[in-house]
Amino acid sequence: VHVRKTACQIDITCCSFEDYKLTTEWLLNQTRHRPKVAVICSSGLGLLADAASNKQTFRYQDIPNFPVSTAPGHEGCLVFGTVDGAACVFMQGHFHLYEGYSLCQVTLPVRIFKLMGVESIIVTNASGGICPDFKVGDIMIIKDHINLPGFAGQHPLCGPNDERFGTRFPSMSDAYSKDLRRLVSEVACELDYSSFLREGVYCMVSGPNFETIAEARMLLVLGCDSVGMSTVPEVTVAKHCGLRVLGLSLITNMVSLDYSREEKVNHDDVLHICKTRAKLLQKLVTELICRLQQQNINTN
């Protein structure tokens, strides 16, 4: 038995193995799907789940221990289904530090996916372009990330380490699977996406404000190609527990690096660009899952 909840009613700051197990078992009892691939759909990209067949949908508020989405553009549904015969689970919306959640709550679904038998995770996000060569609407394959909140101690693996998930000091030098990056590049080329396909370094900031110009200039100097407010905690936890990770970032705006630029970014514009590019991303993710199903790649 569990209680429906809203964001402000949730006060868990850390989850025990039993919490993860309880949610996992609840889901395994509710669905016949046994996903091997999980997809995290970010702001405005919930449509990625629409390509799945035999769908079974759960609202986050009905899943024990699950946080609820409070950010606009996040449906707050967990969708199980099949893509070309491959069982998948899609998160329509995810959780952010700026919503007031602990990083343990933000990353809770990732560990549940692991316990359910997921092997690969595709994370998507919207981000602001910093690399001057980027354009709005580009899709960036995430090659690497910078965990700025992590530098300041906001890190999902701080606290007691549970060896059942992974080692105390995980390596992050290969956080994003080379094989998956290569495969998604191939698929993107076949789909004729080359003119707007990029690869680069994503930097996470906590938000919720967009960057100042001085901050944006600092990020450029640090080697960041784009900046956003999510993904890194989920990827860190996914890598810790041995999941294969692919990250795709949609460039929804160019970050101001210049004091003379009048244009200001806002979340509605971010959502608008997500909406206009969602179909393209859906095709890419769907085709990638089909190829994964065919190839059943097992190496990292």
Ligand SMILES: O=P(O)(O)O[C@@H]1C[C@H](O)[C@@H](CO)O1
């Ligand atoms: O869900 P994501 O992280 O992609 O959402 C983006 C980044 C911020 O959360 C928000 C800013 O518009 O949208």
Ligand code: HPA
């Ligand atoms: O410019 C941005 N900055 C931070 N997060 C974002 N998410 C979309 N665009 C941005």
